[in-house]
Amino acid sequence: MDVHGRDLRYFTSVAEELSFTRAAERLFVSQPALSKQIRMLEKQLGVVLFERDRRAVRLTAVGEALLPHARAMLAAWEAAQTAVQEARTAERHTLVIGMSTSPGRGLLPALRARLDFRHPEARPILRQVNWADPSAGLADGSSDVAYVWLPLPDEDRYQYAVVAREPRLVALPDGHPLAARAASDSEGMVDFSDLWDEPFLALPPEAGPLRDYWLALDARDGRQPRIGGVVASAEETHEAVAGGQGVALLATGNAPLVVRDKVIAVPVRGISPAQLAVAACRDDKRTLVLAYLAAAREVGATTC
Amino acid sequence: MDVHGRDLRYFTSVAEELSFTRAAERLFVSQPALSKQIRMLEKQLGVVLFERDRRAVRLTAVGEALLPHARAMLAAWEAAQTAVQEARTAERHTLVIGMSTSPGRGLLPALRARLDFRHPEARPILRQVNWADPSAGLADGSSDVAYVWLPLPDEDRYQYAVVAREPRLVALPDGHPLAARAASDSEGMVDFSDLWDEPFLALPPEAGPLRDYWLALDARDGRQPRIGGVVASAEETHEAVAGGQGVALLATGNAPLVVRDKVIAVPVRGISPAQLAVAACRDDKRTLVLAYLAAAREVGATTC
DNA sequence: CGCTGTGATAGCCATGAGTTATGGACGTCC
DNA sequence: GGACGTCCATAACTCATGGCTATCACAGCG
Known part of the structure; x- marks a missing residue:
């Protein structure tokens, strides 16, 4: 059914040398091993590939027919190996x-x-x-x-x-009451406790502790946050804040992705910086x- | 160094099914055998071909690179087999x-x-x-x-x-004295004993007993024939007879190949027919x- | 929770591919 | 013509390998 590549190598070697002994030493195997393998190949195919005359070995017509295919398959295997190695280094x-x-x-x-x-x-x-x-x-x-x-x-x-380690901001719709409060603050900030009752935009539940972190659960004194919506990208966050679904905490560096049109961001006192x-x-x-x-x-x- | 075709079959099957179990039953082998063989192939190539997640099996980039080559080699082997079979029947x-x-x-x-x-x-x-x-x-x-x-x-x-079983003739140059003797013979023949002293054209020595036969050694009573030349084809025989190098025995059916121009053929008495x-x-x-x-x-x- | 399905592992056995030693048929050389 | 060398085939043995069954570990599902 299948061939072993080795048998094809053996076959082509014998076909090239027209001598089992010389082919065997070229292949670094013993001559009987080579003889046996060729016989096995012939048995498997049900044909005679070589005519072993007393003095000479020569290809039969069938062997002649097989030879180019054998060479092609060996070449194909070489190609396959280099393709694999290239893929491997590319991957590395x-x-x-x-x-x-x-x-x-x-x-x-x-x-x-x-x-x-x-x-x-x-x-x-x-x-x-x-x-x-x-x-x-x-x-x-x-x-x-x-x-x-x-x-x-x-x-x-x-x-x-x-x-990066940055203070967290809160993103608000620009008409939000807290925006005015921040403007009147000496540092332009709001206290997180002022946000306790605001509806918050949250990450999807799969986000686990990270969802809690961006809801600042640890700074709520055990109070459950109100969830105004679930967002999974900066774009969604912008839309949801602008649409009044809720407010959201942001890392300072991410503010530019969300703050535009009707959305502003204000620093928040009383929560840890984002990392x-x-x-x-x-x-x-x-x-x-x-x-x-x-x-x-x-x-x-x-x-x- | 080499691959077994089987391993390529196994590999493509798993790559197609993306499941060891299903591939194994498609290949009529047990699942552990298949797993082991794929591992051996990976070990041999020094790369990982499949990523076995708990739930799913999928090709790695390297596996992806190997797949088309594997298919090509399997197809090449199919082609090789049919070529061999065709050569075999042609030979038969x-x-x-x-x-x-x-x-x-x-x-x-x-x-x-x-x-x-x-x-x-x-x-x-x-x-x-x-x-x-x-x-x-x-x-x-x-x-x-x-x-x-x-x-x-x-x-x-x-x-x-x-x-075919035919009397043997002797080919002579047309002016030869024996031609006249045959003409005067009641049956138009010559006796072989009359030819004993004639130079004969012989087959090459490799022809062995056949050479002796066409020299009619057995009808010479132990006398050695005189060899006028060695011929290895009808054309050479005609030339040599016409040129007077010697005479030659012929089967009746072969006479037309030699008798023309200055060469004639005459039936001989006293020698066995050719077979x-x-x-x-x-x-x-x-x-x-x-x-x-x-x-x-x-x-x-x-x-x- | 147990059931099912999947892949990996372990242990066993037959086969296969290699080895060395040897045999038989020719050529060749002294 | 006998000794020898060459070449392929055969025999007997070793050891790796490819196959099997049985089993485990783990995830998903009712």
Whole structure:
């Protein structure tokens, strides 16, 4: 039914040398082994491939018919092997970088430059992941490294480096009463306690602890937040805030993505700053991944 | 180094089914066997071909790269097999008919018709063989059946059927004294004893007993013949006789090939008639060979 | 909770591909 | 003409491999 590639190699060698002994030493096997294999091949095909005269070995018509096919298959296998190796190195040099929204803040070019310097062969690929996955693709392996907001669910499964630490703002419709209150504040801020009764836009439930974090559950003294809607992208957030469905906490660096038209953002007193990190799976020891994390640590040291 | 075709089959099956279990039953092997083989293939190539998630199996980028090559090789093997089978049937239907000179006497068409009747698929091929080989290619296997003159060297190696039995003539230059003697003979013949001292044209030494036969050694009472030259074809014989190098014995049916211009042929008294046979190797039991011999026997029964 | 379906693992066995040693048929050389 | 060398085939053995069954671990589902 099938052939072993080896048998084809043996066959072509004997066909080229027209001698079992010489072919055997060219193939680095013993002559009886070669004889036997050729016999097995002939038996399998039900034909005679070589005419073993006392003094000479020569191809039969059938052998002649097989030879070009055998050569073609061997060449095809060579090609297949190189294709596999190429795919493998391409894969080794590819780094899939997951992110929810563009991390901005000049982070991507800064890290890219550091990666390029150490690993010019690297081929980083940027990948947008829905906000519903707080690990930005790490959890299901679709990203090698990712820009994530802390805290991560299952945080001990990951290794990470914080690259930005920024106060959180609240996004409001521009006519909102709290906007005026902030304007009258000495620092232009609002207290989070003033937001307790506001309807909030939340991440999808799958986001787990991250959803809680952006609702600032820990700063509510045990009170349940009112959920005004679920959003899974900057665009949705803008629309929902402008439409009066609720307010939403934002990292400072993300404000430009949401603040326009009828939406403003105001700093909030009494909640912890947001932390953006570059993360990877804890057990991932691949060179490029570690290099990207190292770059993140360097950049993080200067920006935080 | 090489692959077993089976592994490629297994690989493509799993790639198509994206399930080891289903692929295994499609391949009529157990699921563990399939798992193991795929692992071995991956180990051999040093790459991961499938990503086995708990719930799903999918091709890696490397697997994707291998798949088309694997398919191509399987297709190539299919093609190779059909090529071999075609060559085999072509070979089975081919009958190489060896002959020294054209046997003439209407034998070829008569036998051809009988062969066609029984085996319309047969593809007889006529092959001219030098007179130096009295077996007309049977000895070295280059002919399957052959028109030969008896006696054959190693006669027990062959099976044969006599298809013509004819008096032998002697070819002479037209001015030769024996031509006149024959003309005055009551039966228009010469006695072989009259030829004892003539120079004879002989077959090459390799022809063995056949050379002796056409020198009619047995009718010389122990006297050695004088050899006027060596000939290996009808054309050479004509030239040599016409040129006076010597005389030569001929089968009646072959006379037309030699007798023209300055060469005549005269019946000889005192030597046995020539016997033309169709022969094959004794141990050759192939259908077409036996059929041709049977046809020869039928035709021989009517002509002898 | 147990049931089902999937892939991996373990242990067993037959086969297959390799080895060395040897045999038989020719050529060749002294 | 006998000794030897060459070449392919055969024999006997070893060990890896490909197959099997039985079983486990885990996820999804009723």
